[in-house]
Amino acid sequence: MSEEGKVPPPRRPFLTARQVAMIAAFGGLGFTWRALGLVIPLFPPFVLDIRETILVIAAFAGGPYVAIGTGILIGLPSAVPMCDTIYYPLLGICVCTVAKFVYKNRKQWWAWVLMFVVIAVSEAAMLTLFIAELAFVLRLVSFWPELVASFGITYWAYVLQEFIPLFILVQIAPEFMKPTWSWRGGEVVEEE
Numbered sequence: 001m002s003e004e005g006k007v008p009p010p011r012r013p014f015l016t017a018r019q020v021a022m023i024a025a026f027g028g029l030g031f032t033w034r035a036l037g038l039v040i041p042l043f044p045p046f047v048l049d050i051r052e053t054i055l056v057i058a059a060f061a062g063g064p065y066v067a068i069g070t071g072i073l074i075g076l077p078s079a080v081p082m083c084d085t086i087y088y089p090l091l092g093i094c095v096c097t098v099a100k101f102v103y104k105n106r107k108q109w110w111a112w113v114l115m116f117v118v119i120a121v122s123e124a125a126m127l128t129l130f131i132a133e134l135a136f137v138l139r140l141v142s143f144w145p146e147l148v149a150s151f152g153i154t155y156w157a158y159v160l161q162e163f164i165p166l167f168i169l170v171q172i173a174p175e176f177m178k179p180t181w182s183w184r185g186g187e188v189v190e191e192e
Contacts, residue, residue: 014185015065022066026058027073035077045079045134045141046154048161051088056119056162057169059092060099063181067092080140083133087126094122095162099179106170119162127155 015023030051039047051074059067071088078084098118105111127150135143170177180187 012186016187019062019066022062023069026054027070030054030074042154052161053165055092056095056166059095061177064093064096083130087130091126103179120159123159
């Protein structure tokens with residue numbers, strides 16, 4: 001008790017049980033999927049699997065800390081974990097920047113155009129960063145040829161793989177996808 005006889009308010013947890021469960025479930029699924037090698041090869045070194053989809057769903061519903069935790073877990077079993085463990089968390093945080101606004105306006109077509117633009121721009125930035133790490137840090141590829149080649153099928157496959165399932169899941173499971181998270185950590189119950 002404090003000096004005035006009042007009980008201090010309880011501290012809000014940094015991560016709620018729901019958020020920890022999301023990191024464990026989504027991060028574990030993505031980790032296992034990639035570790036088992038269940039991928040479709042695209043333009044080397046890129047592959048298509050469910051990790052992109054898992055990340056945007058976890059980020060939208062769970063918030064930035066869930067995106068970071070899930071992103072690190074799903075990036076670890078890749079061929080270049082030093083790149084993927086940066087790529088995925090940053091991509092998830094980009095999705096979080098507009099998640100609450102898009103959810104609040106989910107019945108408006110322009111909110112989904114905004115979400116698509118954010119995903120497309122974020123994916124372009126993260127793909128460029130990923131290739132820069134491969135080229136200038138790890139010296140595995142040449143920057144410009146790899147960048148030009150990856151902005152074909154690979155880029156659009158990733159953008160569509162992130163946007164379409166996110167859109168569908170917000171429509172069919174709005175209560176699960178409701179972004180009740182806080183940028184300071186934890187979750188806040190908000191009135192709609």
